[in-house]
Amino acid sequence: MTATGRTTLGARLRHALGAEDGMSTVEYAIGTIAAAAFGAVLYTVVTGDNIVDALTGIIDRALQTTV
Structure with missing residues (x-):
């Protein structure tokens, strides 16, 4: 293989491996939406x-124990 052929092959490989331009933006957007949805579900469950009654009971029992 000639030097020009290696350069062309290398350029093709770099293009094929790096052809995901913009994918990170989509991945961040999906991750942000998933995190917001998880936060909403967690907030609904915790509130x-x-x-609230279970956590209050645990805290009350912890404060009433004798050491």
Whole structure:
């Protein structure tokens, strides 16, 4: 293979391997949406009556224990 052929092959390989321009932006957008959705679900669960009552009970028991 000639030097020109190696250069062309190298350029093709670099282009094929690096052809995902813009993918990181989409990945960040999907990750941001997923994180926001997870935060909304977590907020809903944590602020629900059952969780608040359970956490209050745990804290009350912890404060009432004798050392």
